[in-house]
Amino acid sequence: MFSGLLIGIALGHPLAFVLGGLATVFGLIGWGPEVFYLFVNRIYAVMDNYVLLAIPLFIFMAQLLDQSKIVEELFDVMRLIMGPLNGGIALAVIVVSVLFGACTGIIGASVTAMGLIALPIMLKYDYDKSLSVGTICAGGTLGILIPPSVMLIIMGNQASLSVGKLFAGAIIPGLILATLYIGYILIKCYFDPEAGPALSPEERAAVDLKTVLKMAVKSLVPPMVLILAVLGSIFSGVATPTEASGVGAFVSLLMVIAYGKFTKQGFIEAITETAKTSTMVIIVIVGATCFTGVFLGIGGGDVVSDLLLGIGFGKWGTFIVMMLITFVLGFFIDWLGIVMITFPIFLPIADQLGFDKLWFVVIMAVMLQDSFLTPPFGYALFYIKGVAPPEITMSHIYKGIHAFWFLMEIGLIICVLFPQTILWLPSVMVK
Numbered sequence: 001m002f003s004g005l006l007i008g009i010a011l012g013h014p015l016a017f018v019l020g021g022l023a024t025v026f027g028l029i030g031w032g033p034e035v036f037y038l039f040v041n042r043i044y045a046v047m048d049n050y051v052l053l054a055i056p057l058f059i060f061m062a063q064l065l066d067q068s069k070i071v072e073e074l075f076d077v078m079r080l081i082m083g084p085l086n087g088g089i090a091l092a093v094i095v096v097s098v099l100f101g102a103c104t105g106i107i108g109a110s111v112t113a114m115g116l117i118a119l120p121i122m123l124k125y126d127y128d129k130s131l132s133v134g135t136i137c138a139g140g141t142l143g144i145l146i147p148p149s150v151m152l153i154i155m156g157n158q159a160s161l162s163v164g165k166l167f168a169g170a171i172i173p174g175l176i177l178a179t180l181y182i183g184y185i186l187i188k189c190y191f192d193p194e195a196g197p198a199l200s201p202e203e204r205a206a207v208d209l210k211t212v213l214k215m216a217v218k219s220l221v222p223p224m225v226l227i228l229a230v231l232g233s234i235f236s237g238v239a240t241p242t243e244a245s246g247v248g249a250f251v252s253l254l255m256v257i258a259y260g261k262f263t264k265q266g267f268i269e270a271i272t273e274t275a276k277t278s279t280m281v282i283i284v285i286v287g288a289t290c291f292t293g294v295f296l297g298i299g300g301g302d303v304v305s306d307l308l309l310g311i312g313f314g315k316w317g318t319f320i321v322m323m324l325i326t327f328v329l330g331f332f333i334d335w336l337g338i339v340m341i342t343f344p345i346f347l348p349i350a351d352q353l354g355f356d357k358l359w360f361v362v363i364m365a366v367m368l369q370d371s372f373l374t375p376p377f378g379y380a381l382f383y384i385k386g387v388a389p390p391e392i393t394m395s396h397i398y399k400g401i402h403a404f405w406f407l408m409e410i411g412l413i414i415c416v417l418f419p420q421t422i423l424w425l426p427s428v429m430v431k
Helices: 002-010 015-030 035-047 051-068 070-082 088-104 107-124 129-144 150-159 163-191 201-205 209-235 241-258 264-297 300-310 314-329 335-353 357-372 379-387 394-417 420-429
Strands: none
Touching: 002 015, 015 035, 015 264, 015 335, 035 264, 051 070, 051 088, 051 150, 051 241, 051 264, 070 088, 070 107, 070 209, 088 107, 088 129, 088 163, 088 209, 107 129, 107 379, 129 163, 129 357, 129 379, 129 394, 150 163, 150 264, 150 335, 150 357, 163 209, 163 241, 163 357, 163 394, 163 420, 209 241, 264 300, 264 335, 300 314, 300 335, 314 335, 314 357, 335 357, 357 379, 357 394, 357 420, 379 394, 394 420
């Protein structure tokens, strides 16, 4: 089944239909026509899942935020504040990506928005092309880790974990990665100032401090209100993540109206794009749930479990093998497929080895950051290429992401060595 999965993806077929097709073929071989009863039950369980309702609502929230142009104003402020530093614009990209990620929960919105807003400015100031695209790709991927995250919602559903606890557990790892990115940019631009030149004194003097402070208040208050409305309601126990997603969508609609950006056409486009993205996510879940149902039903899970536990690598050796499998799958499959395929197999093994489930799931989330940047199927690479000017080639993109891969692994190791980076916040924040 896994060989067929890799072959189908390599041939360019959509993941959802590869998973569903393989499930049908091997289900008929293993059980016969009765397998279709299994498919009906598993698909109905997906459609009837209240938690997954948060997916279209958070996506709708992201679409509305994109229309409000808050990100553009926020980036302008951060660029002026950090401009005196070498690499200041790249630092602004990371900071804005963190804030935008805390308002959206999907990677496409973050990478595309920063690519359209920041990349032309970075090129205008003669930033190194590879550093520019690498920063935008790495910063944009934080949107899928920092809550509210669509990935964490699906992970919580698959692992039968509180999504609120997952949100809280992912905050510090997300900030650790952002800090590592900022540190790398500062060090690189300190030793190689031409890679990220500072703004000229004349340009900094063109805007006075009072104006910058006014711009900062205007651009920072709305996203902070949105973050508090969504995450505050979850962590305080007032609302479930699904209810909080409705709050977020409503608040973002009010923000679009308040900023004078609301139009009938824009509203229709937001609904349409939400429907398209949600459909893509759900159809992959449908194909994957059928695939894993057949795979586990015919004994595939037992085979993998016996193999990993029987190798004799011990607790941490087996953990490393699972992480390596996740990393390799990231070259061929997106995060959604990896979660749906690996969780039913890895979670029982992790539980048998004595790992805390919350910790293990967040570690997987950190590991899956790589899947957005690993060619040939890294989503962030295609998003940035789609909005980049012609002078940005794929070689610039591949060269720019290498350092950030390394930083992701450092962040992963920090979270493994210090489990409280994940476990502490849920214990004190989630009611």
